[in-house]
Amino acid sequence: MKAEIIAVGSELLLGQIVNTNARFLSSHLADMGINMYFHTVVGDNAARLLSAIEIAETRSNLIIFTGGLGPTKDDLTKETVAEHVNKKLVLDQDALNYIMEYFNRSGRTATENNRKQALVMEGATVLKNDHGMAPGMIFTSGERTYMLLPGPPKEMEPMFTAYAKPLLMEKLQLQDRIISKVLRFFGIGESQLETEIDDLIDAQTNPTIAPLASDGEVTLRITAKHQSSETAIRMIEETEKKILERAGEYLYGYDDTSLMEELAKLLKEKQLTIAAAESLTGGMFQKELTAVPGASSLLIGGVVCYSPQVKREILHVSQETIDTDGVVSAACAQQLAENVSKLMKTDIGISFTGVAGPEDLEGHPAGTVYVGIAIKGEPAKVELLNLAGNRTAIRKRTVKYGCYYLLKYLK
Secondary structure, three states, rough: EEEEEEEOHHHOOOOOOOOHHHHHHHHHHHOOOOEEEEEEEEEEOHHHHHHHHHHHHOOOOEEEOOOOOOOOOOHHHHHHHHHHHOOOEOOOHHHHHHHHHHHHHOOOOOEEEEEHHHHEEEEOOOEEOOOOOEEEEEEEEEOOEEEEOOOOHHHHHHHHHHHHHHHHHHHHHOOOOEEEEEEEEEEEOOHHHHHHOOHHHHHOOOOEEEEEEOOOOEEEEEEEEEOOHHHHHHHHHHHHHHHHHHHHHHEEEOOOOOOOHHHHHHHHHHOOOOOEEEEOOOHHHHHHOOOHHHHEEEEEEEEEOOOOOHHHHHHOHHHHHHHHHHOOOOOHHHHHHHHHHHOOOOOEEEEEEEEEOOEEEEOOOOOOOEEEEEEOOOOOEEEEEEOOOOOHHHHHHHHHHHHHHHHHOOO
């Protein structure tokens, strides 16, 4: 099967909303063993939608539409598709009854254009909308299967899961399953990682290996296709083993996790508490840690020590260190980490001091960062970073490196 998604809505092209429907559908179709080769987005224009349909028909035999099933004039998906495949639109009485009951319950009066939502293509299998008014539909014309789904994710996702997916499985008699696993790396660049596994990528057939870089991290998606899910998983594990033999020291997690989530998980396992002293990051480390459920048992507190005065008076960085080494220094980072841990009575203290930019500070260029880590019972450690990018990128990467070093030392 070759599938294609056509998302209909000018709001997508204008950037007013993000097309999360495409991600949801692609993930489910991959799990079903259906190849997704194209995503198309088209505005609320019948001529352009028709053009997109004609292109899709030259390369795909499963075409899924999202959006354009509502009551207004710019909702034109089913009208355009029906005209193209020469099918009539007929009233679905069950859908109309559901719509009228909704308006009765809410004490509102249905307008004539609400009846439009109950129109479906003649001969199509109607997909019930349990969370909205416009039903979906699925039908086959010639060698192609067409599926029309509503645009709002709160309607589309449950409709697909409850009704469309089982129908597809039965209708297409799908055999193969596509299983994916994402390996997440930090501390190694995309080009270096790719060099380490270049021969594996060149030789890939099934499973396949797809690298992706984002925000200083690198991921590898390993995807295997087989009629047996167990066999596909075993194929992935064999490929993963070969990758980790070469770059395993940089692996920190799998699939949808993050460095902060992995750090929180490890702190919980070891029953450790932490406090942070943040200069250039301005509380970003604590913000991200508190976003993880259960962080209240881990993060005791912290200090945003942006000025030298706070570093000196609250966290007791010595005046000698500030005068001799400066606030952007290993000595300052070490004292911040040690002293915030003492102040908050925690097992771990972490500090961030440096230059986010764009201007230099104390003769140091933007991207010069020191991360201090004080773990109870161990000598304090300080890591020097020389980061590239704008102010926001430097701050984000500083926090990620703090998580990475903590994971490294605690393991």
